[in-house]
Amino acid sequence: MLRVIRAAFGADEAGHGDQVADLWAEVRAGEHLLAERVAVVGGEVVGHVGVSHCWIDARRELVDACMLSPLSTSPEHQGVGIGTALVAAAVEAARDLGRPMMFLEGDPAFYGARGFEPASSYGFEAPTPRVPAPAFQVVPLAEQPDWMTGRVVYPDVWWRHDSTGLRDPRLADIEAALGIS
Ligand SMILES: CC(C)(COP(=O)(O)OP(=O)(O)OC[C@H]1O[C@@H](n2cnc3c(N)ncnc32)[C@H](O)[C@@H]1OP(=O)(O)O)[C@@H](O)C(=O)NCCC(=O)NCCS
Numbered sequence: 001m002l003r004v005i006r007a008a009f010g011a012d013e014a015g016h017g018d019q020v021a022d023l024w025a026e027v028r029a030g031e032h033l034l035a036e037r038v039a040v041v042g043g044e045v046v047g048h049v050g051v052s053h054c055w056i057d058a059r060r061e062l063v064d065a066c067m068l069s070p071l072s073t074s075p076e077h078q079g080v081g082i083g084t085a086l087v088a089a090a091v092e093a094a095r096d097l098g099r100p101m102m103f104l105e106g107d108p109a110f111y112g113a114r115g116f117e118p119a120s121s122y123g124f125e126a127p128t129p130r131v132p133a134p135a136f137q138v139v140p141l142a143e144q145p146d147w148m149t150g151r152v153v154y155p156d157v158w159w160r161h162d163s164t165g166l167r168d169p170r171l172a173d174i175e176a177a178l179g180i181s
Contacts, residue, residue, distance in 0.1 A: 101141060
């Protein structure tokens, strides 16, 4: 499964497969793992999605929420619906966990077509300004009380691996692609 993550992200334009695989190895070995789902073809794992803990720092109380990351399909199996099925499986897993919201950082074109919406429209702030606004998304899993807004906080493992938001030059490139100046 770490092999799939490494292959999927290693093949992306930034080539940061090792960074994401190392992050996920530490998340799943710790207390913040909530769920994992894999896609298997011919007995081989070709897709993976992780769901892990985060918080909403609301004024009234700290709320347990969750985030979807990473999502990976082996390069040779992409484009046939595996990623879409894994997103649906992650949403179902998060609903079963009883978490009210699931967040992610990702392409709004991909995730927007799969049930996610801009998190800012629900009153949520990203854990760092280095997440382009349209990329910070949420799927609500329960009715949102008025007070349940605020900044999303990631566990420190995400910071140790410098995997919260993006950094330049990738940040600038993605902002340009999203039409943000
Ligand atoms: C993004 C990813 C998981 C999609 O998996 P998949 O199994 O190919 O997904 P599906 O076959 O269900 O859907 C294909 C869709 O993904 C889109 N897609 C492919 N690569 C993508 C990428 N790097 N970023 C965003 N969307 C991507 C395709 O354009 C297609 O979109 P459409 O259905 O709107 O036409 C896969 O391309 C991948 O592992 N990419 C590298 C890792 C990554 O970027 N993960 C997401 C981080 S937020």
